Amino acid sequence: MGTNRFIYPLFALSLVALGWLGYTYSEQNKVQLKYTAAVEHTYDVIVTAQYCEKLLLDAESNQRGFVITRDDHFKNAADASITRIDSAWKALKELTNDNPNQRVNLHLLRLAIDQRLAILKQNFQLPAQGKKSLDRFQHGQLLMDKIHKYIQMIEVEEGNLLVERRNAKTYYQSLNFTYVKYGFLFACLVCAVAVFLIIRELRKRIQAQVMLEKTVLDLKRSNEEVEQITFTASHDLQEPLRKIGTLSTLLNRRIGDRAGAEEKDILERIERATGKMQRLINDLVNFTILLNTTEEPAAVDLGAVFKNAFDRIREQDQTIKLNLYGTLPVLQGYRPQLEMLFTQVLDNAFKYRHPQRTLVINVTYRITEGDSITSMIWKKERTKRYHQVTVSDNGIGFGNEFKEKIFVLFQRLHTQEAYGGKGMGLSLARRIMTNHYGYINASGEEGVGATFRMYFPV
Structure with a gap:
C-alpha cells in the first residue's frame, strides 16, 4: 500500500516529464530542420549566382571565338548559354524572393545582364572591326565587371546569412543532443527507481505470501481443532449428559412419592439443566459445522x-x-x-x-x-x-x-x-x-x- 502510494505519482510524473521532453525536443528539432533548410537554401543561392556568372563568361568566350574565326559553332554555343542564363536568373529570383536586399541586388544584376546580352548580340551581328566595335568590346567588359560585382554582393549577403544560419543550426543541434542526453538520463533514473520500488514491492509480497502460507497452515490446524471439538461435542460430551438425564429419570421413578418437594425440585432442575446443555451442545455443533462447509x-x-x-x-x-x-x-x-x-x-x-x-x-x-x-x-x-x-x-x-x-x-x-x-x-x-x-x-x-x-x- 505504501509503495503503491509512491509508484503511481512517480509514474505520472515520469510520463509528464517525458512528454514535456518529447514535445520540447520535437519543437527544437523543427527549428533545427528549419535552419538546416535555410543553410541549404543559402548554398543554392550562391551556386545559382555563380552559375549565372559562368554562363555569361561562357557566352563571352564563345563570342570571342566567333569574332576571331567566324565559325558558327561558337555562335551556337553562345546562344545556348544565353538561353540558359534566363532560366538561371529566374531560379535565382525565386530563391531570393524572401530577402529584400537580394531583390535589390538581383534587379541591378538583371539590368546589367540585359545590357551585356544586348552587346553580345550586336557583336555577333555587326562587323568586328572599327572603332565602334572596339567600344562595344570595352563596354561589354565594363558590364561584365559590374555583373561580377553584383554577384559578389549577392554572395556576400548570402555568406553573412550562411554564417548566421550555420551557427543557429549548430546551436540547435547541440541543444537537441542535450535534450536527448538528459531525456535518456531521466528515463534511466525513472527506470532505476521503478525497478527499486518493484523489487521492494516483490519482497513485501513474498513476505506477505510467506505470512499467508503460515496463516493458512495455522487456519488448517485451527479447522482440525474445530473438527475435533465438534466430534467431542457431538459424541463425548453428549454421552455423559444422556447418562445424567437417564439416571435422573430412573432416580425420580424409584423414589417416586417417597421424595419430598425439595428432592423433586432438585431432580427437575437436573433434568432441565441436562436438556438445556444438550440443546446448547447441539447448537454449538451446528455452528462449528457451518464454519467448515464441504x-x-x-x-x-x-x-x-x-x-x-x-x-x-x-x-x-x-x-x-x-x-x-x-x-x-x-x-x-x-x-x-x-x-x-x-x-x-x-x-x-x-x-x-x-x-x-x-x-x-x-x-x-x-x-x-x-x-x-x-x-x-x-x-x-x-x-x-x-x-x-x-x-x-x-x-x-x-x-x-x-x-x-x-x-x-x-x-x-x-x-x-x-x-x-x-x-x-x-x-x-x-x-x-x-x-x-x-x-x-x-x-x-x-x-x-x-x-x-x-x-x-x-
Missing part, C-alpha cells in the same frame, strides 16, 4: 425454502399473518443452511412478538446495488448487484444501538426468564450469510418491531 452449492428456490420455514413457525400459532411482496429468486447456495437461516429469522420474530397484537411478518424482495450498502461490504464489491430479502415484524423491537450485539454469539438483550433461547440463532444466521458471500443487518424500534435485511450476491 458440500457443493446448488440452485435453491428461496421461495420454497422460506415457505417451509414459515410453515414450521406457523404450526405454533395459526394467527400469524404473512405479507409477501415480490417473488423470491433462485440462487446458488446450500439448501439446509438457507432453511436454517429463515427458520432462525422467523423464530426470532415469533419469540419476540408483541403480547398485545397479532404477529404480522412482511417480506419484500428487490435487486439492489452494492453502492447502497457501502458501510457493510468491501470496497471492490460495491460495483456488484445483490438480491435483497427484507423480513420485518411488528414485535417488541429493539434499540438500534444493539443492532450489532444481537448477532454476537451468546449475546442476549433479555433475561432467560423473560424470553427463552441461548443467543445462538442470529449468530447462526450471520454465519450462513457469510457462507453465501452475503450480508445481513438489522434495525429496530422498541415497541414497534424489527427488520432484517439479507443481501445475496447476484
